[in-house]
Amino acid sequence: MFGKKALRLLLLLMLSLALSPVHSFAAAWADVVYDAEVPVKTRENVASAIDTTADLLGKYKIVLPKDIKVVVTADLESYIQAYMFYSNVTRLQAEEYCKNTGGVSLRAKPVVIVRGTPLFMNSREEVYRTVPHEIFHQVQFQYGRVGTAVAWLTEGTPEMFRFIAQEAAGYGKVEDYLHRTENIIRKAPGLPDAREFIDYKRFQALRNQQGYPVYEMSVLMTARLIQDNGFENVIFFYQLLHNGSAPDKAFITAFRVPMSWFLTDMNAYFETLRNGK
Incomplete structure (x- = not known):
């Protein structure tokens, strides 16, 4: 009261x-x-x-x-x-x-x-x-559905959208924003396994309790999805959730790859990024 x-x-x-x-x-x-x-x-x-x-x-x-x-x-x-x-x-x-x-x-x-x-x-x-x-x-x-949130997409996609909005308004290029994000990943003391980013509570714990750059990693993961599939497919993913699809099924329908495979591939990408290759 x-x-x-x-x-x-x-x-x-x-x-x-x-x-x-x-x-x-x-x-x-x-x-x-x-x-x-x-x-x-x-x-x-x-x-x-x-x-x-x-x-x-x-x-x-x-x-x-x-x-x-x-x-x-x-x-x-x-x-x-x-x-x-x-x-x-x-x-x-x-x-x-x-x-x-x-x-x-x-x-x-x-x-x-x-x-x-x-x-x-x-x-x-x-x-x-x-x-x-x-x-x-x-x-x-x-567009989505309560209980079906994928943490890294929930946080990564709005950031990608605002990068696109900033570029449209003449405040920089998406590519430059992503390069800055990559530099944060390179300088981080350590990185978690991207496969832990699905559950929101675990996602927040990795950030708040252990200080991992989970938001920056999520942005780069989302950027990879958009680069390979287009931004429209992200919207399609949320439409599938809204229509009752489970997240894993919606992901493979929208992006043509199992989410577990995609996240494993992103782990390899982050390792390469941190090794300076």
Whole structure:
């Protein structure tokens, strides 16, 4: 249960959002709501990122079953309050989650919450690091099926999508982003077996408890899939999950190789990368 103080803060949040202007963009599926204190420049930068994301979703023929509400907050405090409200969690839970994140896409409802920072006002590229990534998580959630998530694809694909969005906006080339990711892998003290990346709890434990670069590895694994099969096949994979296919069956249908074979091949690739070959 919320205390009186927390309840008042939530009511103030709801009021500020209600009083904030809602902008309509080229993306008909995006209902963008700004905290009242979000600067005009930040709003313009967010609008640009959503427009580019909309263009890419159109390019890949992605039609979202549900419209997305994108909530752009002004600072950490309003980010915490928005996360409490839309996720129905306690203040302590929200603080713990929000302190290390710049955005979140909710699995249970079509809502993306973005944490506004001064960088969002001063650097449009910084907005492109967050908005396309979190929106693509909504694609995964809406096209996929609860209980069928493959951890490395869940995290690797949104990063690849935001690399593509950044390139489309003129902020660098996908190839350069991938080279930087490879350098992180090369410098890591050690790497886990990629075959451990399917289960999400194990995936997070490898990162949080042992410090392995599992996100960077996931990005390169996803990049290999896209290089060999095209981005459209990733969408096909999630459609198969949504239609009831098991992850292993969906993977071999979409990518024409068993997931276990692919992950074994990626282990060999990572070993070659670290040996400088």
